[in-house]
Amino acid sequence: MTKKTKLSSVARRSFLRGLGRAATYTGALMYGGRLDAVRNAAAKSNESTAATESFPTADYDWTKHRWGFGVDATKCIGCLRCVEACKIENNVPNDAHHFNTWVERYVYLEGETKPRIDSQHDPVNIAASGTQSKYRFANRYKDAKVEKAFFVPKLCNQCTHPACVQVCPTGATFQTKDGVVLIDETYCIGCQYCVQACPYGARYLDAKKGVTKKCYWCYHRITKGLQPACVEACPVGARVFGNLLDKQSPISLFIRNNRVQVLRPESGNAPNVYYVGIDKEVS
């Protein structure tokens, strides 16, 4: 009996030892395997995204770009070509309530301390254009004494610390390596938490698609070496775009040669649209 017990305990011990060894080997193998996988992935991404089925085009490397956008408000004439070009290029809902980009008009009348502000969605301006899908600024101040007036184009700031990405519950909206914030339309649940979180009012729900949309600096164009549609359409060069990593790009020169500012810096979002020629009432 005692012998049997002893025997069985020896057997148990050796079995346990064997189990332990097996576990160690398996663990090591799995760990090694995983390391290999990680190494492979790293090598692949180092080969440049071109070698993989990378996003969005085969010959675009998003690690070599850091996009930036400049707005020279002193040049903008408020023609709203940019807004119309954007609507067509990006299939933005064709009404006066959804915009990837818009232009604000600030008018100081004589004797007034606060500016009168409107944008193309204002009912008066929509009445002037005659339709919700074409835009113009109504000449509503022609009989007034204007002291100062200027236009300010607005669009998504592709913030470095985007509040919209932070609050997205599914990760459907994300930041690319080149700094643009995108939305995966096949993954967005349409909760609109990001719409609430954006301090700039850049986002909206596309009710037909049931997903949130916004400006993404025409990512489908810029990754092919083209300019965003609004930049292309601007007749006066008020919109400047380029790669911040390239010191000779239009945006790098724009930032270097001007005293630029951003909107709502206090939000901590670190926006990436740089403005020239706006004043304190613009936010």
Place this chain on the structure above:
Amino acid sequence: MESESFLGHLVEVAPYTGYVYPNETIIPWTVLIVVYPYLTGLVAGAFTVSSLYHVFGMERFKPVGQFALLTALAFMIFVPLPLLLHLGSPQRAFNTMITPHVTSAIAVFGFFASFYVILLVLEIWFMFRPYFVQQAQHSSGLAGRLWHLASLGSDDVSPKAMRYDEKCIFYLAVIGIPAAHGLHGYVGFVFGSLKSREWWSSDLMPVVFLFSAVISGVALLIVLYVLSCGLRRIAVDLKCLKGLAYVLWGFAMFTLVLEGLEFANVIYKGREGIEMIVEYVTGPLLVPFFILQFSIGAVIPLLVLTYMIWRGTTGRALIVGVTVSALLVLFSVWMMRWNVVIGGQEIAKTGKGLLTYQMVIFHREGLVTAVSLVVGPLFLLWGMVRLLPPWGHKSAPLAESGAP
């Protein structure tokens, strides 16, 4: 106008004054997002009352101890509905649980809610297990088998087994306190953590939500308990009712102070956009905020309750006074949710304009849906109470647990 057809899809195109961003003219979060925190608040509050009995052993709450749990479950089942109905792509709702984005407050909801529902079901199961066993023994055929199935075949009701159940109920109730309050505190965080809106961005927001949740749940229990006594034609247990009134009074006092502090903070700090906020609260928000939420909904019930506690009111006057106060509190908390959720969105992010939310009556996110979602849980609760009478003694030995 070619866009007319598209406008038909829009829930609300909000009229506005001043300057608002073009995309702001459609209010993102509708009345359903008012319903959502209202329902979770009722759940958290009802659970609090059940914990007062099950965890802290306050015997005076025995008559509503089990009923409070059923109430919490009935309302909790409805909580995800307003969210689902609100989503632009509800078919993808589970993306939040399959690939939760950890920095998002909303991503937590699925896990919190599921955990809490499981906890509630478990606690209720332990509580009603002796009843299942008793029913299984006394019914035959299919009904008997179903009751047996409900007990999961666990038909041991010996004193030892009952002690074990008691322990489980206690631990579940203990875990349930942080779960219920976490669930609701997090709802406050959803709003309070957003820096884009001055009206929401407040550290006090989760606490305000939590306290108002507790008072709404207690008030709901008061109303339902008094109503149920009427329906069952039995006398209201005045000791229990008075206890609930004390709880309501205490928490309502805290809520009022916290809400006052929060409002004072916004005004006193007077950060960017304060002019618009002042214009808003003294204009469109004057009646909903100061009159409905504060005066009628908070101050009057507090005065009534204080008077009754001071004078030692009892009998029918106590029942009427407490019930009316509870109804007012329920209304006040609804107004608080409305003023936070809708109010926050009516103040434009530009800080230079005000919008007006216009509720649609018949729409996926309209008034009829909202009312159905608030009233729906009551019907569910009615069904649950028919199936599992909560008026008997809490997991008492079988001999004692008679019908009321």
